[in-house]
Amino acid sequence: MQMEQLVALCKRRGFLFQSSEIYGGLNGFWDYGPLGVELKRNVREDWWHSMVTAHNELVAPPGAPEPYAMTGLDCTIIMHPQVWKCSGHYDLFHDYFVDCRESNRRYRYDQIVGRWVEYDGQRILVTSYQTGDDAAADIEQKALKFFKLRAKDKDRLQWTPGSISLDKISDMSDVLAPDAKSLGTLTAPREFNLMFETHTGALRDDSSKTFLRPETAQGIFVNFKNVLDSSRVKVPFGIAQIGKSFRNEITPRNFTFRSREFEQMEIEFFCRPESSAEWYRYWRDRRYQWYLDLGLAGDRLRLRDHDPDELSHYSCGTADIEYAFPFLAPGEYGELEGVAHRGEFDLRSHMEGKLVREGDGFAVEKDEHGQPRYRGSGKDLSYFDDETKERFIPHVIEPSAGADRATLAFLCEAYCEDEQPDEKGKMQKRVVLKLHPRLAPIKAAVFPLVKKDGMPEIAKDIYAALKPWFPVFYDEKGAVGRRYRRQDEAGTPFCITVDSQTLTDGTVTVRDRDTLEQWRVHKDACAEDIRARLA
């Protein structure tokens, strides 16, 4: 399937529109249309239902070490600025980049390393975007090439001992960029702030600056004590939250996959440190299964454990649930959800202040005066276990899913084109969205076969009887084949048709979207029939 076809369908049928489209659109923002809003709601509600409300805290689900409770939160988008300073987002999301005018590449300013070298009276800084030994070899080779020397002449280069990072250099004119052949091709560093800023209150100065949250997780951590004090939950337990997050991405791309405003479905699961590894594996597998259950096929969906060197600074284990989106190159996968073992990092950060890695553990980052760079809340976020009489900081497992990405993956997976014979027996292309019935925006459509003989009246009665139970669509216009095809494109799993036989025995046909099979049920029983099939 080509992505363009899905994008066209989404617009044609009202799943997704570009935000502010009549003004030319806004890069990185998308609106859900009449069908899209129902689809996304179903994704969200199935997640909340299966993770939170349907969870039975009295018994351990398969694979879980023991029973656990689940509860929810709905936190604000704008929070105290200190939250982001302690979480690390404030520093992490203020990146400086330089561009190379020659190679048109962009580099993170602080990740370019270089060495001064002199030959024949000219002193230049040769740089590399690689790390460690790779960088050293890379730099040497580039220096030889720049001065047009052979490898055997490398002793004629005079190196200044030690490598330096680019942020120590003020003048770029003697810098040889990582992928350039000539000097001075790098632009001055420019800041890219990935957090949206705003101001709270009437004053607009640095003291009133606040941020739109770049993730929902922090709202959960800062409310950890509130939940403990108010809900009688005991470790292990999880807190779930669904909500909008904002990242001012440098390059929004690939339809809704990377948007600047997006919705997250996150769980922070708190457990005892010694059982955290077990819980991590449980959540990883549990979350993977959720996507499988909703119809993401095995070979386009995968669970990938991160390599140790890929782990975030705080994590001691992360797995991504990934989907082979059609806009990616063959063999490439895009992240739907990250399941991270975050240890005690987050709760400790909000107690003590922003943490940095120190040896095997973490320590509060200090400023030049030896004081905490960003001060924590000072509140005790540890947990006292009444049974064992132990106090500890719970470890955290974080399954963090993108609601828009999941929705997009379900759409991609559902998009099918097949061939079905028309009334003359000629094969016709059919576009059908094979969405899981639980996700389908419309569950059933009701048609009178023809608009006469009292069929519309019967169909309208059936429509009225179904409406209280699930979203239904009534249509009496044009040929029935056309109405079927329209519902196929909307992903409606069942079509109920009133025909002449209904007039005599009261039965209607129910048509299956995927197989096109039809069966007859009594018109008073079709709500039951379809509800059973949706479950």
Added chain:
RNA sequence: GCGGGUGUAGCUCAACGGUAGAGCAGUAGCCUUCCAAGCUACCUACGAGGGUUCGACUCCCUUCACCCGCUCCA
């Protein structure tokens, strides 16, 4: 943000420095007894803003969006 490409109706595609066309889709009606049928009518577009010109959809500039790279992640 930088480089390359692309912007005409809901979709796919025409034409032209001088009145923007078609197919499909949509809407209304007629006709129709199960998979995009037929007939009739209707609706709908030059991404936006400047400039050149008697006149610009067409040429130039700017901008916005989309696609492909660099970068990043839910």
